Amino acid sequence: MPPNLFAELPASLQEEQFIELFARPEAGLKIERIVSRGQASPPGFWYDEPHGEWVIVLAGAARFRFEDESVARTLQPGDFLDIAARRRHRVEWTHPTEATVWLAVHYGLAARDG
Amino acid sequence: MPPNLFAELPASLQEEQFIELFARPEAGLKIERIVSRGQASPPGFWYDEPHGEWVIVLAGAARFRFEDESVARTLQPGDFLDIAARRRHRVEWTHPTEATVWLAVHYGLAARDG
Numbered sequence A, B: 001m002p003p004n005l006f007a008e009l010p011a012s013l014q015e016e017q018f019i020e021l022f023a024r025p026e027a028g029l030k031i032e033r034i035v036s037r038g039q040a041s042p043p044g045f046w047y048d049e050p051h052g053e054w055v056i057v058l059a060g061a062a063r064f065r066f067e068d069e070s071v072a073r074t075l076q077p078g079d080f081l082d083i084a085a086r087r088r089h090r091v092e093w094t095h096p097t098e099a100t101v102w103l104a105v106h107y108g109l110a111a112r113d114g
Helices: none
Strands: A017-024 A029-036 A052-059 A062-066 A073-075 A080-083 A089-094 A100-107 B017-024 B029-036 B052-059 B062-066 B073-075 B080-083 B089-094 B100-107
Touching: A017 B080, A029 B100, A080 B017, A100 B029
Parallel strands: none
Antiparallel strands: A017 A029, A029 A100, A052 A080, A052 A100, A062 A073, A062 A089, B017 B029, B029 B100, B052 B080, B052 B100, B062 B073, B062 B089
């Protein structure tokens, strides 16, 4: 059986779960699954990454905020967006009772970001 | 509203549909949506690509074959696999009545492959 994105979803989570699905460091690429169960970024915290990240929500729901936008975006299954390097962002909310499953494609990674 | 992978799925298709969702040529990256409705690779045809491609099926169903494997793999929603550069492969079958939706992450692209 091939590996499956929706396999072994944790029934409960203390923190967001990150699983690397695929990596090609020489191509600057890493693909990971992120699972949230109600987790959000800490108050006032902004991610600020040195590389780009294309993300798609494939189960659950989330509210995602760019610092340079005044309103959060609501993400449903199938919704995707690109997070350019150094564009500050945070997750304001994820569904409290369903698993929210993200697929994240990190690109332009330098070896040190791996 | 953010763009959605499952939006505007064609009700019928003469050929597989390829839509570019995201590209960063300088990072050698292209992400596309592929929709099939019963399409398969022509008999005897093998894809043989100069770059790598990580794919995941997110709706429908497919049978996927590597030339160096004796048996086709059945892919259901959530199933993913990596197709290394120059590893010959074909799609033997896709679901005849449902849309099969693939997300394909092309990596290690040279400008000429774009």
